[in-house]
Amino acid sequence: MILNTYGNGFGLTWVLLVGAVTIWIPTTVARGEDWHRWRGPNSDGISRQSDWSTRWPNEKPNIAWTQSVGTGFSSIVVRGDHAFTIGHQDGQDVVVCLSVSDGREVWRYGYPASLDDRDFEGGPTSTPTVDGDRLYVLSRGGDLFCFDCVTGELVWQQQIADLAEVRLPGWGFSASPVVIGDHLLVNAGESGAAVNKQDGTLLWSSADRESGYATPVLIPDSQPTTAIFASSRAYIGVDIRSGEKLWSERWLTSFNCNAADPILRGDRMFLSSGYNRGGALYQFVDGQPQLLWKTKEMQNQLHTSILYQDHLYGIDGDMDAGARLKCLKWETGEVAWSVDDLSPGGMSIADGKLILITESGELIISPATPQGWNPIAGGQVIQGKCRTVPVLSGGRIYCRSVQGAVVCISCRD
Amino acid sequence: MSLNRRSFITTSSAAATLAWAPKVHSASKDKKYRTALIGSGWWGMNILREALAAGQTKVVALCDVDSDKLELAAEEVNDLCGDQPKTYGDFRELFDKENIEIAIIATPDHWHALNTIAALNAGAHIFIEKPTGHTIGESQAMLAAANAAQRVVQVGLHRRIGPHHVSGMEFLKQGGAGNIGLVKMFVHNRGGKETPTKNSPPPETLDWEMYCGPAPLRPYNRMIHPGGFRHYLDFANGTLGDWGVHWLDQMLWWCDQQSPISVHSIGGRPVRGEAVLNELEQTSDAPDSQVATYQFETFTAIWEHRRFAGDGPEKSSVGCYFYGDKGTFHMGWRDGWTFYPDDPKKPVVHQNSDLQEPDGHNIQLLWADFLRAIETGKKPVAGIEVGHQATTLSLLGMLSMKLGRSVRWDADQQRIVDDEAANALLRREYRAPWVYPELT
Numbered sequence: 001m002i003l004n005t006y007g008n009g010f011g012l013t014w015v016l017l018v019g020a021v022t023i024w025i026p027t028t029v030a031r032g033e034d035w036h037r038w039r040g041p042n043s044d045g046i047s048r049q050s051d052w053s054t055r056w057p058n059e060k061p062n063i064a065w066t067q068s069v070g071t072g073f074s075s076i077v078v079r080g081d082h083a084f085t086i087g088h089q090d091g092q093d094v095v096v097c098l099s100v101s102d103g104r105e106v107w108r109y110g111y112p113a114s115l116d117d118r119d120f121e122g123g124p125t126s127t128p129t130v131d132g133d134r135l136y137v138l139s140r141g142g143d144l145f146c147f148d149c150v151t152g153e154l155v156w157q158q159q160i161a162d163l164a165e166v167r168l169p170g171w172g173f174s175a176s177p178v179v180i181g182d183h184l185l186v187n188a189g190e191s192g193a194a195v196n197k198q199d200g201t202l203l204w205s206s207a208d209r210e211s212g213y214a215t216p217v218l219i220p221d222s223q224p225t226t227a228i229f230a231s232s233r234a235y236i237g238v239d240i241r242s243g244e245k246l247w248s249e250r251w252l253t254s255f256n257c258n259a260a261d262p263i264l265r266g267d268r269m270f271l272s273s274g275y276n277r278g279g280a281l282y283q284f285v286d287g288q289p290q291l292l293w294k295t296k297e298m299q300n301q302l303h304t305s306i307l308y309q310d311h312l313y314g315i316d317g318d319m320d321a322g323a324r325l326k327c328l329k330w331e332t333g334e335v336a337w338s339v340d341d342l343s344p345g346g347m348s349i350a351d352g353k354l355i356l357i358t359e360s361g362e363l364i365i366s367p368a369t370p371q372g373w374n375p376i377a378g379g380q381v382i383q384g385k386c387r388t389v390p391v392l393s394g395g396r397i398y399c400r401s402v403q404g405a406v407v408c409i410s411c412r413d
Numbered sequence: 414m415s416l417n418r419r420s421f422i423t424t425s426s427a428a429a430t431l432a433w434a435p436k437v438h439s440a441s442k443d444k445k446y447r448t449a450l451i452g453s454g455w456w457g458m459n460i461l462r463e464a465l466a467a468g469q470t471k472v473v474a475l476c477d478v479d480s481d482k483l484e485l486a487a488e489e490v491n492d493l494c495g496d497q498p499k500t501y502g503d504f505r506e507l508f509d510k511e512n513i514e515i516a517i518i519a520t521p522d523h524w525h526a527l528n529t530i531a532a533l534n535a536g537a538h539i540f541i542e543k544p545t546g547h548t549i550g551e552s553q554a555m556l557a558a559a560n561a562a563q564r565v566v567q568v569g570l571h572r573r574i575g576p577h578h579v580s581g582m583e584f585l586k587q588g589g590a591g592n593i594g595l596v597k598m599f600v601h602n603r604g605g606k607e608t609p610t611k612n613s614p615p616p617e618t619l620d621w622e623m624y625c626g627p628a629p630l631r632p633y634n635r636m637i638h639p640g641g642f643r644h645y646l647d648f649a650n651g652t653l654g655d656w657g658v659h660w661l662d663q664m665l666w667w668c669d670q671q672s673p674i675s676v677h678s679i680g681g682r683p684v685r686g687e688a689v690l691n692e693l694e695q696t697s698d699a700p701d702s703q704v705a706t707y708q709f710e711t712f713t714a715i716w717e718h719r720r721f722a723g724d725g726p727e728k729s730s731v732g733c734y735f736y737g738d739k740g741t742f743h744m745g746w747r748d749g750w751t752f753y754p755d756d757p758k759k760p761v762v763h764q765n766s767d768l769q770e771p772d773g774h775n776i777q778l779l780w781a782d783f784l785r786a787i788e789t790g791k792k793p794v795a796g797i798e799v800g801h802q803a804t805t806l807s808l809l810g811m812l813s814m815k816l817g818r819s820v821r822w823d824a825d826q827q828r829i830v831d832d833e834a835a836n837a838l839l840r841r842e843y844r845a846p847w848v849y850p851e852l853t
Contacts (some may be wrong), residue, residue: 118608118636170635235480252481254455254639276458277485294492321771 001083034078035393036130038176038215039261040348045306045389047350052395052411054365054377061363061379063411065103069096071115075346075388077404078397079130079149082106083393086137087404088115088123095128095137095145097152100396103408107152113139116172120327121385121402125174125213134301136184140172144186146200156200160186164193164205169232170256175215180228183240185216185227191236191245192216192229204243209233212258218394219264228269232256235271239289249289253277260300263307265330268292274301274318281333295333298326302387306349308368311336313354315344319387325356327370346389357381357390357399363409381385381407442469446514446787448481449474451504451528453486454639456542457519459567460484463769463776464517464540465494469784474511476501478620479639502620504528508535515787518542519569522649523628523644526551526850533562538787540780542569543658544804545797547650552801552808552841552852553827559797567783567793568800570662574782575775578663581750584742585667589752589762591739592644596667596714598660600652604701604720607685609657610636611692627847634695644697650811651699652718653678656731659812662795662803663733663744664707664714670802671709672824678705678814684721705810716810747773812838 008366039045056062059397070087083098093113095386097106115122129136133153135147142161147154161168166189175187182198190209212230219226224239226246233256251258254275263270270291272279279298282289298305298316301323305314310330316338317323325344327336347356353376354368361382366375384401391398395412448470450461454477464470472490475498477483483500483849490496503506508531516532518541526546532539539559545568546552559738572578585593591643612632615621621633630649642648644679645657652717664785665671680703682688688698702719740754745766769777779795786793812829816838821830829835843849 118610182552254482254485266577276455317771 009163019062031391032240034080034130035391036077036079038077038129038389039076039304040391041259043217044263045304046308047347047348047392049365050351051413052392053413055077055413056377056379056411059377059379061377061397061409062411063381064101066096066408067096067103067105067354067406068404069098069123069400069406070094070123070404071117071402072404073125073388073402074123075127076393076400077128077130078250078389078391078393078398079135082131082149083398083406083408084128084135084149085369085400085406086124086126086128086139088113089404091115091158093139094123095135095147095152095229096136097149098249098406100394100408103290103406109145109147109152109154111143111145113141113143116140119171123402123404125172127176129179132180134197136177136179136197138173138175138177138186140168140174142168142188144172144177144184144195146184146197153314158195158200158202159194160188160193163195163202164188164207166193166208167210169210171213173211174213174259174404175230178216178218180218180225180227180240185229185240187216187229190231191238191248192227192243194240194243195367200366204244206238206243210256214259214261217264217271228262228264230258230261232258235262235269236328237299247288249282251277257301259302261304263305263312265307268330269361270305270307270312272298272300272305272314274299279305279328279333281330293333297333297335297338298328303346303389305349306368308349308352311368311370313347313349313368315347319345325373329370335404337372339373342373345386348389348391350392354389355392355397358390359386359388361392361399361401363397363399381409419508425758430626431509433823444788445469445471445511445592446538447471447473448473448515448517449476449498449507449511449513450486450517450518450519451476451507451532451541452518452524453477453482454519457517458486458489459772459774460517460519460542460776460780461490462493464515464713465490465781466777467780468783470515472495472498474499474501474507474513476504476507478502478623479616479758480620481616503623504531505544506517508532508537512804513537515540521624522547522654523647524626526555527627529566529845530558533558533564533566536562536564538783539566540567540569540783542636543662543800543801544650544654544807545800546808547648547654547803548839549805549808549827550813550852551850552804553852556797556801557852558850565783565793566797566800567779567786568795568797569776569779570659570795570800570803571779573666573795573799574778577749577764578744578777580764581742581744582595582663582666584750584752584762584764585735590702590735590737590742591738593667593735594712595736596664596712597734597736598657598664598714598716599732600656600660601722601724601727602720603685603715603723607682607696609689609696610634612692612693625844627843627849629844631690632692632695636695636697641697644699646698649699650807651703652720653680653703653705653716653807653810654804657705657716657807658800658803660731660733661707661714661806662718662799665799665802665806667735668709668712670799672802673707673709673714673806673809673822674814675708675819675821676705676789676809677819678716678810680704680814700814703810703814705813707806707810709778720729797818 070089074086189206191206193205210232214230253273278296345359364378615633623827680700685701705716735742749766
């Protein structure tokens with residue numbers, strides 16, 4: 001982030017990259033409806049869970065527990081009784097495993113990493129990925145880890161920037177590792193890299209150019225199996241078996257900050273970035289993306305929008321300048337509604353409801369409809385700055401502040 | 414470009430004493446001005462979007478040393494209005510090949526003088542982002558060149574025309590705050606120690622040699638570009654050379670463009686730490702905190718900025734306090750203006766701001782005024798003299814801080830009184846082949 005103040009207004013203030021996603025893995029069994037990776041079990045930011053409720057006592061969010069995990073932006077993922085995230089504490093990054101019932105620390109693993117707070121508060125920006133009984137973690141500096149989820153034992157470790165011989169992007173790596181079959185995909189280099197998820201050996205890598213900050217996204221039912229990697233200057237379709245580039249859609253953004261994951265439905269693909277870049281919908285024709293519409297009305301600086309039914313719900317604009325919560329019609333890009341004074345810090349959807357945390361730590365639940373923003377429940381849950389997506393898993397909502405407070409809100413009837 | 418700077422300046426300085434006499438266009442509202450944008454980054458595009466929205470702009474050319482910025486800007490222009498501007502990496506080539514009626518200049522400060530003089534030589538009217546020059550000599554040369562060329566120059570001091578600034582100034586000038594004896598201009602931010610950032614090869618898309626231009630060629634660092642040049646003194650003048658120009662201009666507007674008798678400034682980097690610049694890494698080098706005092710005949714004005722500690726007990730992080738014998742008037746930004754009577758029993762008077770968001774400016778009004786000036790010959794609200802004076806005050810502050818002593822300013826002679834070491838700092842050495850625009 002560029003912490004300079006322009007006399008013309010507070011401009012280009014900062015970049016923070018929380019593009020972390022894993023992919024639905026046809027060959028791997030996800031555990032029930034656990035929110036086991038960024039963007040959730042179906043990689044769309046939506047939980048299908050319906051047995052949860054915001055009928056809280058006193059009509060205020062029912063905080064089950066809080067825990068401190070250190071500075072950072074990494075969101076929470078869940079496997080059964082355990083929740084995982086990363087934070088920077090006492091001069092190192094720490095991967096923590098917490099008990100979902102009381103927040104107690106089950107295990108932790110520290111690794112050397114600098115806070116790297118030159119442009120923002122610093123700390124880890126990627127979200128861990130659960131795959132079966134394994135947990136994959138990527139640090140901003142390129143350290144890639146595989147842990148045993150239960151014991152916290154380190155299974156293997158690699159330095160992906162060294163291994164793939166690629167540079168770090170300006171703010172370090174921020175994408176989640178993505179598991180597809182035996183491949184672990186990492187957004188490093190111009191169009192990604194893949195290692196064997198069992199032992200971390202390199203399968204393929206790409207050119208030594210800056211990666212973007214979004215997490216790779218699998219194109220469902222693609223032949224050959226294709227994942228989309230955000231580079232610093234394009235979104236690129238890659239054959240995940242060979243690493244070969246299949247297509248590339250040029251996508252320039254100030255600060256090379258392509259941080260939002262592509263959103264796919266049918267033969268359509270939505271891309272978006274901040275810094276006045278905007279969004280665009282493409283249709284794949286003969287395997288190549290062709291532009292359908294462009295808009296300046298959805299500029300996803302950090303957070304990927306969510307496509308729910310026929311509308312995109314997203315955070316539009318640069319966070320430091322005051323972002324807006326918006327709902328756009330998928331088909332046309334037309335704005336259904338916009339809330340300009342909310343300062344959204346992150347959101348997901350569950351059972352047709354937006355679960356949103358404001359930058360100042362207020363949790364708000366509102367139906368996800370094109371009719372408008374009509375909160376039905378909410379309240380202050382964190383004191384501090386929030387830019388991490390709140391997620392629902394097993395009837396609990398997990399929120400996190402930049403300063404490292406993790407708050408678990410019980411939504412179990 | 415085949416500009417012979419030295420001969421041009423000789424001509425222009427001879428004409429510098431001419432009265433303001435712009436060429437009046439008999440243009441209708443249908444007139445579309447052939448427009449070029451030099452520096453197509455964030456702020457340049459903010460200006461160009463307003464120009465397009467005003468409906469009298471045909472964008473014929475864009476220029477930037479960063480080809481990514483250029484491509485992004487060209488795409489946006491095409492999306493906005495269908496124009497297909499030609500793109501250039503060198504402003505000299507642009508002015509050689511294109512017939513430009515309006516040039517918008519939004520490059521880093523160290524390029525302003527050469528860009529402006531080239532544009533004036535090409536016959537263009539100019540909308541230039543503040544400050545005018547990076548050194549006082551450059552600003553003087555720009556003033557002389559603009560007067561000689563008889564073209565309209567509007568400096569991007571949109572606070573000259575922003576609605577709450579206009580109404581606040583009316584309040585002040587009608588004596589709302591009484592007799593004013595002290596003005597304090599300020600900007601406060603948060604921040605801490607600055608860790609050096611590693612240098613790296615310039616991105617393939619950036620002509621770093623041309624970016625540095627007349628400034629020393631230093632190792633590329635991603636904190637400088639894009640978006641960070643203001644805190645590197647080779648390219649700009651830190652917070653006083655940025656925000657300071659806006660608020661100094663408000664003070665000058667209030668006092669009817671008086672000149673200070675003396676200027677003194679101290680500042681440094683007690684929190685960010687000593688500046689670092691070596692082959693491996695660097696930090697910014699602008700002061701993290703600075704105080705400058707401007708002594709006028711009948712009042713004192715103080716500048717203060719700090720890039721740490723936040724607002725503290727103050728209600729606002731930015732603006733101007735005018736202290737009068739009826740109370741304190743705060744000219745703010747998004748917080749509008751507020752008058753606090755010295756008698757606590759009297760009501761506080763407040764006016765909200767009316768800005769264009771997300772960046773909180775009034776470029777739309779300033780652009781309309783610019784077009785009006787071109788069409789009618791009327792002076793623009795933030796013409797080159799206005800921009801030059803505000804810029805000069807900010808640069809005198811920087812000069813005094815670097816020199817380590819106060820300076821006495823002779824505005825008529827545009828010289829510092831009896832201090833040749835100080836006068837030497839009115840200009841800088843340019844890196845060859847660029848030639849400093851001397852006034853001869």
